[in-house]
Amino acid sequence: MARFDGKVVVVTGAASGIGRATAIRIAEEGGQVLASDWDLERVTETAKLITDAGGQARAMKTDVSNYEACGELIAAAVAWGGKLDVLVNVAGVGGFVHTTEETPENFARTLGVNLHGPFNTARHALPHLLETQGNIVNVASIAGLEAHPYAAAYCASKGGVVMLTKALAMEYASRQVRVNAVCPGGIKTPFIKNFKPMEGSDVTLMMRMMSIIGRYGQPSEVSSAIAFLGSDEASFITGEVMRVDGGATL
Numbered sequence: 001m002a003r004f005d006g007k008v009v010v011v012t013g014a015a016s017g018i019g020r021a022t023a024i025r026i027a028e029e030g031g032q033v034l035a036s037d038w039d040l041e042r043v044t045e046t047a048k049l050i051t052d053a054g055g056q057a058r059a060m061k062t063d064v065s066n067y068e069a070c071g072e073l074i075a076a077a078v079a080w081g082g083k084l085d086v087l088v089n090v091a092g093v094g095g096f097v098h099t100t101e102e103t104p105e106n107f108a109r110t111l112g113v114n115l116h117g118p119f120n121t122a123r124h125a126l127p128h129l130l131e132t133q134g135n136i137v138n139v140a141s142i143a144g145l146e147a148h149p150y151a152a153a154y155c156a157s158k159g160g161v162v163m164l165t166k167a168l169a170m171e172y173a174s175r176q177v178r179v180n181a182v183c184p185g186g187i188k189t190p191f192i193k194n195f196k197p198m199e200g201s202d203v204t205l206m207m208r209m210m211s212i213i214g215r216y217g218q219p220s221e222v223s224s225a226i227a228f229l230g231s232d233e234a235s236f237i238t239g240e241v242m243r244v245d246g247g248a249t250l
C-alpha cells in the first residue's frame with residue numbers, strides 16, 4: 001500500500017519548484033491532491049501532469065495571504081475528498097534587499113504570504129485535521145534558523161514559521177494532530193533568482209549560506225522529506241524542524 005492511499009492532501013505553492021514536486025510526489029504515492037497556487041495557469045499544469053500520469057489532482061487559485069480565500073481552499077478540499085488528512089504549506093516569496101531600501105509594503109507582503117499564509121490555511125484546516133488525526137507540514141527555511149544578510153523580512157517570516165510549527169505541534173499533540181516543518185537551504189527553483197548578489201552586498205556573508213555538499217538541492221530532495229513527515233511513517237514525530245540544506249547550517 002502506498003503511503004498516501006486514501007489521503008486527501010492540500011498543497012499550496014504547487015505551481016512551481018518544491019510545491020509542484022511535493023504535489024507530484026504525494027499523488028504518485030496515492031494521495032488525492034488539491035494543488036493550489038496564486039498562479040492558476042501553472043498550478044493547472046501541475047494538476048495535469050498528475051492526472052496524465054494516472055494520479056488524482058485538481059487545481060485551485062488561492063492567495064494564501066487572504067484568510068477568506070484559504071477558507072475556500074480548505075472547504076473545496078473537504079467537498080471534493082470528504083475530509084482533509086494533510087496540509088502542506090509551501091507558498092512563499094522572498095529576495096535580497098538592503099533594509100535601507102526595503103518598503104513597508106514589501107515587508108508586510110513577505111510576512112503576509114510566508115507567515116500569515118500558513119496560519120490562514122492551518123486555522124481553517126485544523127477542525128478537519130482533528131477529525132482525521134491528520135497533520136501539517138510547513139516549508140520554512142534555514143533563514144528561519146540563522147541570520148541571512150539582506151533578508152530581514154524573509155528571515156523574520158521564516159523564523160515565525162518555525163515557531164508557528166512548534167506552537168501548533170505543542171497545542172495539538174495530545175489530540176493526535178502532528179505539525180512539522182522542513183527548512184530547505186539553497187534549492188534549484190525559480191525562487192533563487194531573487195537571492196543574487198546586489199550592489200554593495202558582502203559576498204563573504206552570502207557564502208555562509210552555501211551547502212557544504214557543494215551544490216544546490218533539487219526540489220525532489222525537499223519533497224521526499226515533506227512526504228516522509230506527512231506520512232504515517234512519521235507518526236511519532238511532531239514539532240520537528242528538519243533541515244534539508246546539504247550541511248549549510250552545520
Ligand SMILES: NC(=O)c1ccc[n+]([C@@H]2O[C@H](COP(=O)([O-])OP(=O)(O)OC[C@H]3O[C@@H](n4cnc5c(N)ncnc54)[C@H](O)[C@@H]3O)[C@@H](O)[C@H]2O)c1
Pocket residue numbers: 012013014015016017018019036037038039062063064065090091092093094113139140141142183184185186187188189190191192
Ligand atoms: N528555493 C530555495 O532555495 C528555498 C530555500 C528555502 C526555503 N524555500 C521555500 O520553499 C518554498 C517554495 O519555494 P520554491 O523554491 O519552490 O519557489 P518557487 O518560486 O518555485 O515556488 C513558490 C510558489 O509560491 C507561489 N506563491 C507565491 N506567493 C503566493 C501566494 N500569495 N499565494 C499562493 N501562492 C503563492 C508562487 O506562485 C510559486 O508557484 C517557499 O516558501 C520558499 O520560501 C525555498
